Amino acid sequence: MAFWWYGAVLYHVYLRSFRDSNGDGYGDLGGLLAGLDHIAALGADAIWLSPVNPSPDTDWGYDVSDYCAVHPELGTLAQLDEVIAEAAARGMRVLLDLVPNHTSDQHAWFLDARTARDAVHRDYYVWADPKNGGPPNNWLDDTGEPAWDWDGATGQYYLHNFLPTQPDLNWRNPQVGREFDAIMDFWCDRGVAGFRIDVANGLFKDAALRDNPSNAELLPGHLPVPGSHGQQHIYNYNQPEVHGVYRHWRARAAERTPQTLLLGETWVLHPSQLAEYYGDGDELQLAFNFPLIFACFSAREFARVIAETFAALPPGACPIWAGSNHDLPRLGTRWAGGDQAKMRLAHTVLALLPGVYGLYYGDELGMADSDIPAELQRDPLTLGGKNGQWPRDNARSPMRWTPDGGFTTGEPWLPLGPDPSLNVASQDADPDSMLSFTRDLLALRRAIHGGQLNGYEQLHVDDAVFAFATGPAVVVANFSGEEVSWAGVGETGTKPVAPWSALVYLVD
């Protein structure tokens, strides 16, 4: 069966930074409506929206207080319906961000849960008694602080793998699963095409709440996960029970036409762990490739992770490649160090691999990370660089639409990126701009991969060159500062490949 996402481009909108429609300085659904033509002109097939639900915003929407409504600061349910309809009119589908691992501490379930040990929603969350007068185990949350908070009124600890304002749900309680079935139905009935599943490798925790080992005990060849704060999170993530949830969701997804798309935020380091989330083709249809995100920008490293991915995925599985997101340094900085040629090379390789290509807003303009001063940072999770955290705000600078901004008529919630040339209007008018390049690249991608799940064959790798064949295309990527030559281009023979660039040709 061919799915609509084969060969698709998924454009990732971090809504608060995309475009503001009412001058309050925060991007919103009205702004997204105004910016849809830009996304469509890129050649995107779908949009992934960062969370739109009501939230106290201690983690900018990833702390949901009502799963079946729209945050008033972002717009209305009617506007979201309009986004879905207007996107469809431009040939694009809309995915929402679903946050099943935890709720806000202001969600009605948690407010009830902490009223009493026998409260109706008590067992929706993970509660535990103290151990030796302290927390139940050594688990650390995403900020490096203890993952347990004491609830004095009811005399137990509750678990939070993120902030204390984000209590983890207890997926061992079948009622939690039923709630999420209903939540997903609510949105699918409104025309949502699928979900990006937040913390998809979370959900279940070790039933015995065993202590996590330290990184000092890492298996040979294993690397510490970024942000792991010295701990291997083997008992609070990647539990086998989570696969039952995804088999259930997939079976329900398959009841809809077209099938609801389930895309996991699978924060794992090894392609073999990633592959587990595809199950036997009966779990998630897509799982973000973090092993590639964490790879060095080199021919050998890219070739290695890509080969390992194809070797690990079950037959017929569709990979998804993305170089940037709202939690990590943008590829423009992380891989390219601000160099436009390297950015173009990175996008070329990712966009011409078979599968889905995830493009983070602003990467089409060549945005790199901002360096937002501490006093202007807004992300409570990384604020102040606590426990060595990197400020995620740097990857969330508002998009520039015109040379003087065009993001908002008011004060932007985060400062715009420092380079005014990285704006839509100027680059639209310039055939040599990163934007024009991206449009051409995505048109080429569509010609090669549109509607298809092409095969992958590594042709060559050395210190400088990584070459692969896919469908009708051969991609020769030069990851070096020296020109190289590539032989065997049909009848034309040897061709030069400029430093930090790729040669792409089609074979019949």
Ligand code: GLC
């Ligand atoms: C995911 C999101 C991130 C959020 C976290 C907790 O990693 O991408 O932004 O802080 O989950 O929900």
Ligand code: CA
């Ligand atoms: Ca706004």
